[in-house]
Amino acid sequence: MKFDLLFPNVKDGFQNRQYPVIVYCINDPSGSCQICGDKTHWIEFSGECHICSSECYNQFWKNYFKAYNRASKRDDELRAV
Numbered sequence: 001m002k003f004d005l006l007f008p009n010v011k012d013g014f015q016n017r018q019y020p021v022i023v024y025c026i027n028d029p030s031g032s033c034q035i036c037g038d039k040t041h042w043i044e045f046s047g048e049c050h051i052c053s054s055e056c057y058n059q060f061w062k063n064y065f066k067a068y069n070r071a072s073k074r075d076d077e078l079r080a081v
């Protein structure tokens with residue numbers, strides 16, 4: 001669900017415990033969601049990008065860990081040589 005629908009009428013800087021690193025930022029309305037490209041005010045601070053919804057949030061972290069695991073595996077392979 002879009003964060004705008006999940007958290008309607010929130011103030012600048014709003015954060016929610018369920019999504020600890022997502023912040024509502026009214027000053028930056030021109031950002032595009034990292035996953036789907038929709039315009040959004042919501043920013044994922046640890047990833048330093050815009051994220052518009054819970055689905056995109058989950059996809060963002062899925063992509064992140066996939067990339068992280070790939071990089072870790074490569075590191076292990078390099079160490080084994």
Ligand SMILES: [Zn+2]
Pocket residue numbers: 033034035036037038051052053056
């Ligand atoms: Zn999105």
